[in-house]
Amino acid sequence: MAVPRRLLQTLKRASWALPLLLALAFAASVGVWLRLSDIRDLEEERLTLITDALSLEARISDWLNAEHAAVDRLALQLPGQVDDHMLLNHRAVAEGLRRLWVSATVLDANNRVIAHVPQQVPQAAAPSKERSGVSLDEGGLTAHWSAARPQGGRLVVRFAPSALLRQTLPWWLAQKYDVRLVDGLGQRLAQTGDAATLPGTQSYRVSVDPAMRETWLELNTRIPHRPWWYTLAAGLMGVFILLSALASGMLRRQMREVQRAEGEARTEAAWRRAVEDSLTVGLRGRDLDGRLTHVNRAFCDLVGYGAEELLGRLPPMPYWPADEMADSLRRHQRNMAGGAPREGYEARWMHRDGHELDVMIFEAPLVDANGVQIGWMGSIVDISARKQAEERERRRTEALAHQARLSTLGEVASALAHQLNQPLAAIAGYNAGAIRSLERAGQTDEIVMEALRRLGEQAQEAGRIVQRIRAFLTRRAPQPERCAVPDLAARVLALLKRDLRGVQVDVEMPVGLPDVQADAVLIEQVLINLVRNALDELHQCPGARVRIAAQRVGERFVRVDVDDNGPGLQGRGIDQLTTAFYSTKAEGMGMGLAICRSVIEAHHGGMEAGVGALGGARISFTLPLCAGERSCDGAGPGAAASHKEGAR
Template sequence: MQPRPLEDAHPRRGGWRSLLWTLPLLLSLVFVAGVLAWVRANELAERELERQTLITDALSTEAQLRSRIAEETALLRRLAAGLAGAQPGVEALAARPELNTGLRRLWLSVTWLDSRNRQIAQLPPQGIANEDGLSLHLSEPVGPEGREGSLVVRYAPSLLLKHGVPWWLSRKYEVQMVDSAELLIASTGELRMPAGPGPSYRVAFSGPLRSSPLTEAAITDAALVLTVREPQPTALKPLALVLIAGFLPLSAVASWLLRRQVRQVLRAESAWRTEAAWRAAMEDSALVGLRARDSEGQVLYVNRTFCDLVGWPAEQLLGRRPPMPYWPPDALEEVAQRNRRTFAGQAPREGYEARWVHRDGHMIEVMVFESPLVDAAGQQIGWMGSIIDITQRKRLEERERRQVETLAHNARLTMLGEVASTLAHELNQPLTAIASYNAGVLNSLQRQGGADPVVLNALQRLGQQAAQAGRVVQRIREFLTRREPQRERCQLGVVISDAVALLSKELSRAKIEMSLRLDPALPAVVADAVLIEQVLINLVRNAADALLTHPEPRHIEVTSRLAGSFVRIDVMDNGPGLQGLGAEALCAPFYSTKSEGMGMGLAICRSIIEAHQGLLDAGEAPGGGARFSFSLPLATTATAEEEDPSHV
């Protein structure tokens, strides 16, 4: 059943919407009126701004001219002060540097008059010609109260305007100086009356302007007139009116055409609205994420389930091209390559698994099924994807796999502990026998007398090493059987020195330089010295093995320092380093970087250090190479009972 047209189903709403075609015409009229009002207001604002600028520039020009006259007066005052007490004459006047300075600026001539206003000297003798024919004067007494006469400077007002008005003001305005009768005194342009086509502004200029050298009366009615050379044209041009007049008929025609189009759209809208509502309801209720893309990868459609799956709203996904925001940043190239295979028609029909990133950052596992997207003409225009969230299923599988690995790992550790305990038990008897035989041979040689001291020393060292081996085997056996280490107060400096001494010949044969930087002021720690010594031996031997393939010089350094309430031991080499591996990976049981290694050395070392409430760490050495560090707590009163052998 076809739905009724929108205008028939809702006559009032259809009649109102059918009048929408008149809206562009009304908006055009409002727009034209707004443009005309804006142009007029802008014109008035520009004129007001031009008037304010003109007033500001006129006041600024008047102030600059006053400042220039004040400078010339100050220069004349210095000249008069320099002539005070001098022999009146041309020579004294010409010798003053102020004279040349003034003549290079505004002065046309300088006249020296005596107290009776008789001329004593004048430079230049004839004065500098003034093209305008007008000149003004400045005067200054010479000597106390003018007893030695006075100086009269004649200057051209046109030069005053030329040097006192900035060049940019001269280009923008015509600056004129007039008197009360509107007679022109000076101008920056051609000599004419100030009336002009542009707007002008008049400001009083009643400064020290004197037209005669023999009078103190100043011109009090002079004024400056600034006239705009190029006034702003009127904004409302005939061309603008013609354009506006042509715009209105075109808007009317466009509105009529729009009316026809609106009526057609309204009829078509009610035909597909019901169909779209049914389709949207079915797609949004599906539990499978749907995604439609064109042949170039641009997203055409996503349903609500897909948006909830990746955490991005549809508005931010539609129209996007690869790479997509839900692709993992560390696998962009891999996902892009698989995406290109899909667009090439090589997507597996059984689907494929993928890892995506939710908007909040957590990873999701999905199963993607791709199928061709065909339009109404039967042409393939893209691909339709169905996405299923399999994150929970993957987590369950991973949990089961980890449980199986944990059981196998525990089984291997149990078996290793049993084997190690058996080996320790079996080795204890041969080591005891070796120590006993060594003691017997040593006692026999000492009773006979005359034995070689070197042989006796070697037998004594053999006995010590056999006893040490027995203690090591006993402590490791006790440690593997879950007994507490035999902790006692000890100095780590002695433990480190003993451990390095045991490896000295081995390091010397490998051409490895060994250095110790131990803090002699370190306090004692409570630890099992035998186990800690074995940890140090293991770490130093690992560093030596890593240096065997490294070119010379080869160097291992062991340092100790105080770090808060712990003592920190660092074993550093200049070998190839850890290749990006951390302590967790290196100390994992059965993991080894050596072809013949069992992968238990660092794991046992870590267990020994953690049993002492310490921490084993690994990283890169400052100068390159590897660094293995462990820390042990200091001996405190809280550990006093651990120092007592009876406590163990």
């Protein structure tokens, strides 16, 4: 592929010579056509010349034969004795002298002159006995006819070939040709026109035998044929080729200038593109109709669309958020009218992958070289990070304020826990004393005794809870112990029995679920918080259901799920739900789930949130297995012990 590409580049560089080559080819074709035309014209001219020569030769031969016949008749008509006067007055002689003859001579048998007209001295040399011939007379070259007389002797009639030509040559041939009569040696006997033969003329010679022995009729064209390269066409073609060469030279110079300008333009465009691509600021160009005409790489990266997808697009743009389409279109119309703020304005855009981003847009008029505005150029800066930083700073400030309140709350909770220890100890002591007093008094009412025993248990439980909360708030480590998850769930449901009235509760625990290593009191508080959150979402839902399930996951953990059939989390994740001071309740403090997550992570577990089996929210947490349970394979999620509690 390299050779054809190199050949194409060479042809492209030499394309300036194409007009000159075409001009030369055209001139050559015209030259060939003119040469062929010359050859054709010469051939036609020669054919015409031959035709005219043969026609004139036939005319002259007919004339000569007629004159010769007249001489033969005259020789037969003359008497034996004839003198000059008689010869001159003879009718045939008079007509012949007027027509063509130069002289008429009568010779006897000894070739002596008997009569001669007109009265001129004849040549010393007697004419030959030939029937006809050519001889030199005083008037120039002449030809003669000779006829024998019956009485003996001969009749000799001389005639001038020039007169013969004048008598027989038509005017139109005289204008067209130089006509000559020549003998066998090439000596001219008679001619019309110039004696010299011009170069470039055509000639044709035909014999006049037997009318004139050894005599030829020669026709020469008057107008010499000039080859086409001696004509105006050759000059015009030369001028044409010269102008084509000049135009090709100018075209080559212009092409070099254009190539140099294109090279500079490409270099400048590449430099500008490199500058634009190196910018972190997005650039977009729009015409007066709002159509995108230019974007740089930063702009494409900003919105997630390629340049080929954006160029030529008219509003609405694909990166405008659907819920803010009307506001975006209104801002676009304001900007097209020239009302964009010079200090810029903020807007919210949508990336192709769906996440939103905040941008700052600066608009400026786009003016061409003639000073006419052809559109608008915009600079777009992504301020999402700045916005997020501002939001984080605001939340940090709020968190610090809430942290201060939480510290105060922790101190108050610690003081309350310290203060509640004595009342709870007193309640436990009084309860134990009351039970012993009733037993000594013999009061064995089972209902009262059961109530007092339950009161003592609740007082002890409250004491443990106060002690664990106080330990947690004073940053003491949890006190893990071996716990059975079904027992934890049962105690939580017993404590929340009053709150669970009217709610269907499903507890699904597989048989043989291994025990976990956890602080039972803290895990109970986590379960209580999750169940109460579910109940808060279900207070207006008919057919409210809560599901507590547990199963082993992997080799080291047990996962506990709390599901409900409420409205769900609506896209919120566990990180957002467990953020400090974030709450979906109007009266909530936003600390419940945050504390729960801290408790679970303190147990080396984790929390998750998603869609539950009942169609609502699901909050899950994991707890580590006991050291003795990790070596066991454990029972999978087999047949679950499921029971339902609550009142309808």
